[in-house]
Amino acid sequence: MQKHSLIAVAVALFAAGCTMAPKYHRPDEPVSATFPTGGVYETQPGATQPGAGPTGTSTAARSANGQAAADIGWRDFFVDPRMQRLIEIALKNNRDLRVSVLNMQASAAQYRIVRAGLFPTLDAAASQSKQRTPRDLSSTPMTITNTYSVGLNASWEIDFFGRIQSLKDQALAQYLATAQARKAAEILLVSQVADQYLTVLELDDLLTVTQNTLKTSQESYRIAKLQFDNGTGSELDLRQSQTVVEQANANLQAQARLRAQGENALVLLLGEPLPADLPPGLTLNDQNLLTDIPAGLPSDLLTRRPDIMEAEQNLLAANANIGAARAAFFPKVSLTGSFGTLSPSLGGLFKPGSAAWSFAPSITLPIFEGGENLANLDLANIQKKVQIATYEKAIQTAFREVADGLAARGTYDQQIQALERNTFAEQRRLDLSNLRYTNGVDSYLSVLTAQTDLYSSQQSLITARMQRLQNLVDLYQALGGGWIERAGEQPRPADAPVDYGAASAPVAASAAAAG
Incomplete structure (x- = not known):
């Protein structure tokens, strides 16, 4: 009775699809409950974008709502x-x-x-075997025997554990x-x-x-x-x-x-x-991302x-x-079997009385695996x-x-506005330096310096605008x-x-x- 009960429990466990995997618990989040605030995080932009004018004013942009x-x-x-x-x-x-x-x-x-x-796996199989036995070892006058078979083979590992x-x-x-x-x-x-x-x-x-x-x-x-x-x-x-x-x-x-x-x-x-045939694109300053x-x-x-x-x-x-x-660590239970017909001649495979079958359950219990399991x-x-x-x-x-x-x-908008004002100031500086040099008030060195500084400021402004847009793209992806x-x-x-x-x-x- 106890044996039958154990088998019933094992079958019930198998039918329920139980496994020995530990119960899964999602690990706690190893970060703060909120993103950082204050400082550089304090001034997050609304639906605005830095303006391109000399004063660095902002213009309306699209909103994510x-x-x-x-x-x-x-x-x-x-x-x-x-x-x-x-x-x-x-x-x-x-x-x-x-x-x-x-x-x-x-x-x-x-x-x-x-x-x-x-x-379970199920295969159809047909075979012929021919064997010769020496006459002095054969119990019949026949020294050559034939065996023909056709049928189905099945195997199944019952996943009890x-x-x-x-x-x-x-x-x-x-x-x-x-x-x-x-x-x-x-x-x-x-x-x-x-x-x-x-x-x-x-x-x-x-x-x-x-x-x-x-x-x-x-x-x-x-x-x-x-x-x-x-x-x-x-x-x-x-x-x-x-x-x-x-x-x-x-x-x-x-x-x-x-x-x-x-x-x-x-x-x-x-x-x-x-x-x-690509469509026309927008300039860097007209991308207007969210x-x-x-x-x-x-x-x-x-x-x-x-x-x-x-x-x-x-x-x-x-x-x-x-x-x-x-x-x-637990036993493996496998069932193998076959059913078909068996005959010494090909013509007798499907005659009455030629049916043949086999059933071979097996159980394998690990005893010594050298510590592998x-x-x-x-x-x-x-x-x-x-x-x-x-x-x-x-x-x-x-x-x-x-x-x-x-x-x-939280920082790019203010940085770009400052760079825009700086670029405007550098342009005015160059204009005034040119005027002073033309009137003989100043040397050409002041013009050269102003021109070089304006060029550097313009490049910095373009790079900052691109980096601001790339940051918006990357933040969109990161979220x-x-x-x-x-x-x-x-x-x-x-x-x-x-x-x-x-x-x-x-x-x-x-x-x-x-x-």
Whole structure:
């Protein structure tokens, strides 16, 4: 009676799909409950952007209207039609993204392989065997015998202790982790294309400033040379004016090189050459990105950042692996059997009385494994601790990225306004220095210094504007934005079907979850 009760309990446990994996508890967040406040975080921008006028006044910009980054489509965040087209191309052709999709599909196939171990296997088999026995050893006059068989073979490992179930849970969690990795790769690609596009626009503006500076300095050099040739100017003035020309020439070549390399980097992200029919784009100062996306709470990142969700799925996989390692200490119960027909002649296979069958249950209990099972369990526990630390680090990294973005967002507007006022002042200084030099009140050195300082100020202003825009893009990504195309769309599952050119047919989450 006790034996039958134990069998009934084991069958009930198997039917319930129980495993020996430890109960999962999500680790506590190893960060503050809120993002930093005060200081550089205090002055977060509203729906405004720095103005381009001499006084550095702000102009109206588009507002996020309190929407979280994850709810804002990338076509709503970016308004430049050229940038939108480039992002669209990259999402279809980028090879890194394609690899992440294929990795997800490979992981789904691996999950199905492991899941198949829960079910019996059934094979059809047919065979013939021919044997010759020496006459002096044969009990019959026949020395050559034939045996023909045809039938079905079945085998099944009954997962009483949840070993296969734990392995299936591990494979499913690993699949879901790769799906989140694919989502993170897509979000990152959107921001990478935008950042690189903004870098190219910055270099265009720097080239324009350098070309204007070169043109002005060449005219000054021409006048200084004419005066030197006529004996009314000094060689010192001539050489001072020449330094500006040569410096601008050198900068022009360096910036042209960086511009070409920046476009090459953009082409790599796109996965194809730049199309000739791209729509016209906006200037760097007209990008008008959303500036007031709310940061929310750090706990929001757990459901908005795919890299954090990927780390948690890897932790769940490690947790399930402990169940498989524990189950290895317990017996394995297997059932094998066959049913068919057996006959000494091919024609007699299906005659009455030719039926044959076999049934062979087996149980294997580990007794001595040289410490292998214990070592596997220790390894599984250590791997779980590694994944806990990795998950906590993912949260800390996300917190740091958002905090850095908020610190930058709280300071760039004031920095750019100061640079705009400085550039206006440097321009007036150059104009006045030129006037004083022309009237013989001051030396050419003051003109040279003012011209050099204006050029440096203009470059600093352009770079700061680009960095401000890139920070807004990166903060949008850090808060989980870039997964949906337009606001109001239902977010796709992380393993949603996609069409990425050569990428093969995807596998939906529902197929994986069915097991």
